[in-house]
Amino acid sequence: xxxxxxxxxxxxxxxxxxxxxxxxxxxxxxxxxxxxxxxxxxxxxxxxxxxxxxxxxxxxxxxxxxxxxxxxxxxxxxxxxxxxxxxxxxxxxxxxxxxxxxxxxxxxxxxxxxxxxxxxxxxxxxxxxxxxxxxxxxxxxxxxxxxxxxxxxxxxxxxxxxxxxxxxxxxxxxxxxxxxxxxxxxxxxxxxxxxxxxxxxxxxxxxxxxxxxxxxxxxxxxxxxxxxxxxxxxxxxxxxxxxxxxxxxxxxxxxxxxxxxxxxxxxxxxxxxxxxxxxxxxxxxxxxxxxxxxxxxxxxxxxxxxxxxxxxxxxxxxxxxxxxxxxxxxxxxxxxxxxxxxxxxxxxxxxxxx
Amino acid sequence: xxxxxxxxxxxxxxxxxxxxxxxxxxxxxxxxxxxxxxxxxxxxxxxxxxxxxxxxxxxxxxxxxxxxxxxxxxxxxxxxxxxxxxxxxxxxxxxxxxxxxxxxxxxxxxxxxxxxxxxxxxxxxxxxxxxxxxxxxxxxxxxxxxxxxxxxxxxxxxxxxxxxxxxxxxxxxxxxxxxxxxxxxxxxxxxxxxxxxxxxxxxxxxxxxxxxxxxxxxxxxxxxxxxxxxxxxxxxxxxxxxxxxxxxxxxxxxxxxxxxxxxxxxxxxxxxxxxxxxxxxxxxxxxxxxxxxxxxxxxxxxxxxxxxxxxxxxxxxxxxxxxxxxxxxxxxxxxxxxxxxxxxxxxxxxxxxx
Numbered sequence: 001x002x003x004x005x006x007x008x009x010x011x012x013x014x015x016x017x018x019x020x021x022x023x024x025x026x027x028x029x030x031x032x033x034x035x036x037x038x039x040x041x042x043x044x045x046x047x048x049x050x051x052x053x054x055x056x057x058x059x060x061x062x063x064x065x066x067x068x069x070x071x072x073x074x075x076x077x078x079x080x081x082x083x084x085x086x087x088x089x090x091x092x093x094x095x096x097x098x099x100x101x102x103x104x105x106x107x108x109x110x111x112x113x114x115x116x117x118x119x120x121x122x123x124x125x126x127x128x129x130x131x132x133x134x135x136x137x138x139x140x141x142x143x144x145x146x147x148x149x150x151x152x153x154x155x156x157x158x159x160x161x162x163x164x165x166x167x168x169x170x171x172x173x174x175x176x177x178x179x180x181x182x183x184x185x186x187x188x189x190x191x192x193x194x195x196x197x198x199x200x201x202x203x204x205x206x207x208x209x210x211x212x213x214x215x216x217x218x219x220x221x222x223x224x225x226x227x228x229x230x231x232x233x234x235x236x237x238x239x240x241x242x243x244x245x246x247x248x249x250x251x252x253x254x255x256x257x258x259x260x261x262x263x264x265x266x267x268x269x270x271x272x273x274x275x276x277x278x279x280x281x282x283x284x285x286x287x288x289x290x291x292x293x294x295x296x297x298x299x300x301x302x303x304x305x306x307x308x309x310x311x312x313x314x315x316x317x318x319x320x321x322x323x324x325x326x327x328x329x330x331x332x333x334x335x336x337x338x339x340x341x342x343x344x345x346x347x348x349x350x351x352x353x354x
Numbered sequence: 355x356x357x358x359x360x361x362x363x364x365x366x367x368x369x370x371x372x373x374x375x376x377x378x379x380x381x382x383x384x385x386x387x388x389x390x391x392x393x394x395x396x397x398x399x400x401x402x403x404x405x406x407x408x409x410x411x412x413x414x415x416x417x418x419x420x421x422x423x424x425x426x427x428x429x430x431x432x433x434x435x436x437x438x439x440x441x442x443x444x445x446x447x448x449x450x451x452x453x454x455x456x457x458x459x460x461x462x463x464x465x466x467x468x469x470x471x472x473x474x475x476x477x478x479x480x481x482x483x484x485x486x487x488x489x490x491x492x493x494x495x496x497x498x499x500x501x502x503x504x505x506x507x508x509x510x511x512x513x514x515x516x517x518x519x520x521x522x523x524x525x526x527x528x529x530x531x532x533x534x535x536x537x538x539x540x541x542x543x544x545x546x547x548x549x550x551x552x553x554x555x556x557x558x559x560x561x562x563x564x565x566x567x568x569x570x571x572x573x574x575x576x577x578x579x580x581x582x583x584x585x586x587x588x589x590x591x592x593x594x595x596x597x598x599x600x601x602x603x604x605x606x607x608x609x610x611x612x613x614x615x616x617x618x619x620x621x622x623x624x625x626x627x628x629x630x631x632x633x634x635x636x637x638x639x640x641x642x643x644x645x646x647x648x649x650x651x652x653x654x655x656x657x658x659x660x661x662x663x664x665x666x667x668x669x670x671x672x673x674x675x676x677x678x679x680x681x682x683x684x685x686x687x688x689x690x691x692x693x694x695x696x697x698x699x700x701x702x703x704x705x706x707x708x
Contacts, residue, residue: 014660018691025698026380027705050659064660173574180575212566217679218650220527221534237591260614296572305404305682306368306418309690325571328659330687336663337376337690340697344379351381 003090003349006031007342008108010082010285013041014328015320016114017064018335019342023112024073026343031108032068033096035281037079039065042116043328046141048148050328051188052222054195081281085288089315090349109349110315110342111289113299114335115281117321120171120179120274129167129272130243136161136250137243137270139170140186143193152200154269156248160201161268165252166190167240168210172275181296183275184325187214190273191223191233198231207234207265209254238263243270275325282322289316298324309338317342357444357703360385361696362462364436364639367395368682369674370468371418372689373696377466378427380697385460386422387450389635391433393419396470397682400495402502404682405542406576408549435635439642443669444703463703464669464696465643467653468689469635471675474525474533474628483521483626484597490515490604491597491624493524494540497547506554508623510602514555515622519606520544521594522564526629535650537629538679541568544627545577545587552585561588561619563608592617597624629679636676643670652678663692671696 005028009020012034020032036045040061043050047057068074079099086093092111096104119141123132130137135156146152154161168190172183187210194206213235215224227233240254249266256263278286278298286293291311294300299318302310309317319338320331359382363374366388374386390399394415397404401411422428433453440447446465450458473495477486484491489510500506508515522544526537541564548560567589569578581587594608603620610617632640632652640647645665648654653672656664663671673692674685 018660022691022694022698025702026694027701052659060660180579181572182570182574184570212568214566214568214570216536216538216568216570218535220536225534258611258614260612305406306372306414306686308683308687329662330684332660333662333684333687333691335691336694337372337687340376340380340690340694343694344376347381348379 001091003346004092004107004109005029005346006108007339007346008033008092008094008106008111009114010111011041011114011116011281011320011322012036012039012076013114013116013320013331014043014061014064015116015331015335016041016112017068018332019112019114019319019339020074021064021067021071022336022339023343024071026339028073028343028346030074031106032074032076033080033082034076034078035081039068039076039078046144048144049192049196051185051192052219054192082285082288089345092315109346110317112317112319112338112342113282113285113289113291113322114319115285115322116279117276117282117325118279120277122170122272122274128242129170129240129270130245130250131272134243134245134250136268137272139272139274140189140193141274143271147193147196147200150200152197160204162204163267164197164204164206164269164271165265165267166194166208166271166273168208168273170272170274171277173211179275179277179296181325182214184214185327186273186275188219188223188327190271191215191227193271194227194233195223195231198233205234207236207267209236209238209240209252211237211239276321278322285322289313291316291318294324296324298322309334309341315345355444357700358446358461358463359383359700360462361693361700362387362446362448362460362465363468364465365395365468365470365635365674365676366390366393366430367468367470367674367685368397368415368418369470369685369689370395370466371422372686373466373468373673373693374428375418375421375425376690376693377697378425380693382427382697382700384428385462386428386430387434387436388430388432389435393422393430393432400498402498403546403550405539405546406573408546436639436642443699446669463700464671466671466673466692466696467636467639467643467645467676468673469639469676470633471630471636471679472633474631476524476626476628482596483524483594483624484599484604485626488597488599488604490622491626493626493628494543494547495628497625501547501550501554504554506551514558516558517621518551518558518560518623518625519619519621520548520562520625520627522562522627524626524628525631527565533629533631533650535679536568538568539681540627540629542573542577542681544625545569545581547625548587549577549581549585552587559588561590561621563590563592563594563606565591565593630675632676639676643667645670645672648678650678652676663688663695669699
């Protein structure tokens with residue numbers, strides 16, 4: 001069998017961009033397929049700024065996009081999906097479908113799946129926080145959109161909120177809704193947003209209700225200490241069991257687990273820290289490439305903890321949040337590692353006579 | 355300038371092994387230098403089993419070692435240190451010193467520093483936990499050694515302990531001792547060890563005293579829920595301020611922050627969950643390659659959060675815990691990413707006439 005030279009990267013977020021640029025820098029032609037009409041993935045689409053330095057996403061990610069767009073060895077196909085494949089490691093035939101429904105078959109030697117996550121929908125299986133009922137209950141993503149516009153307001157009346165609460169672990173660490181895992185990044189994102197809210201509204205009181213603050217590594221002082229010490233964000237260890245409307249405010253009921261007593265607090269704006277689930281594209285690639293899903297529903301890898309990117313399907317690698325909750329650093333490291341392994345496999349196959 | 359073909363990898367732990375094998379699979383000759391007399395790094399030396407699956411380190415890491423040892427393109431130098439360097443990206447001249455003091459100069463094109471961490475010494479700056487005073491106060495690493503021998507006992511009398519306490523965040527999240535960061539893996543390791551202790555001593559009571567359980571991602575149910583539900587490990591949110599001897603037991607004084615009351619509990623064995631600091635080798639490589647250290651003392655990288663492995667020194671990359679607290683997954687992902695970037699750089703330099 002002649003080994004196809006080209007690498008297919010599916011998904012143009014941080015993990016896929018890093019994989020594509022990396023493989024191209026190793027002199028390997030890359031076909032990069034993205035379902036959206038722009039590169040950059042979920043951070044580019046939904047986050048105004050990024051952890052841990054609170055810098056604008058479009059400013060710090062722009063270089064990743066142009067490196068891929070301008071690379072002579074990368075063929076970028078936007079608004080395109082992978083809908084079928086045949087063949088095996090060394091020579092896959094993949095069917096691409098463009099936005100106009102036209103189809104094309106392409107030959108590639110190996111594949112990096114970097115199709116990422118979607119945010120948990122807080123109205124889907126848990127009504128207790130009133131996301132579908134109350135205008136002033138929003139998600140991290142809605143909040144990010146307001147920050148992008150430079151203005152945090154109560155959707156109900158357009159006024160700046162005096163009291164803002166984040167509720168952590170919405171759709172995570174929850175056996176009832178079926179997501180047993182921790183989504184890893186929501187503590188960091190809520191802390192980042194709390195600092196940004198205090199920048200925009202210095203007089204607002206901001207509260208973060210949490211079970212454990214998972215501010216691992218340098219996030220501890222880069223974000224967690226900074227939010228508390230420089231910005232007077234209030235972290236309250238507690239469980240919010242219910243959000244109800246009271247006058248034109250929201251009443252949060254629950255338990256302050258540090259003080260060991262019931263808690264009822266009034267807020268003007270409630271931000272739900274929604275977790276990660278496999279994206280529709282990730283589920284679709286599991287089907288197309290017959291990649292088993294691990295017990296939480298993400299793409300399975302083999303060789304954990306010493307291999308983060310190899311799937312059980314020969315020639316198919318994964319990078320980023322398609323394999324589970326990942327932060328940006330995880331995603332770009334995995335993008336590089338997946339590119340290396342995919343290109344290494346093709347190099348070995350080309351050197352070895354069949 | 356003629357670009358030197360070879361990549362130098364410094365450190366033979368998970369990150370360095372992955373970088374070396376990865377670059378060699380890309381057909382690049384690699385010189386792998388390790389200060390110890392064996393490959394495998396800190397996990398191989400100090401950990402009987404690894405998170406999250408509690409499998410024996412030597413069983414699951416053996417393949418990584420032999421892949422490198424047997425690779426025709428990897429030249430492994432054990433008991434060897436890098437003591438000096440000249441030159442720049444594309445052609446570094448590095449001086450290696452073997453155990454017998456003999457020196458040799460080697461030419462390499464790029465460098466991956468994977469010299470890792472060392473465990474915080476709990477007697478060095480904090481006497482409050484009695485590590486130097488009481489035989490039955492040990493560290494995670496001491497406990498791992500006992501598990502490797504298949505027997506957990508009180509060092510003072512050789513008897514199995516009836517009550518075991520882990521104290522988290524020793525040498526981490528602590529402005530006073532100067533380590534402001536969270537060491538990222540200690541919650542996972544303590545949870546792993548608590549399960550292993552219950553395997554060996556089913557009747558023992560095991561307690562973990564913590565500030566936040568940072569069981570991010572899949573560790574949440576793989577380790578944290580499993581420890582509690584299957585093994586009845588007791589997690590207590592509290593601050594231990596002092597450990598003193600009482601009879602032949604140890605009295606832990608502090609505060610149970612969930613119950614909001616002072617706490618005094620007697621234990622037979624206390625295990626200090628010591629954090630990560632840059633290893634001596636990491637500090638030495640900072641000096642030799644003039645790599646700036648970031649504010650916590652680890653090797654600095656540029657482009658955070660979208661680049662985890664590029665240092666400010668052209669041609670020098672970092673992988674694993676030399677750059678900060680990292681788990682095994684981080685380390686191998688970074689190893690792959692660093693190999694890719696280093697080989698990519700050399701490929702580009704070779705193609706570009708000077």
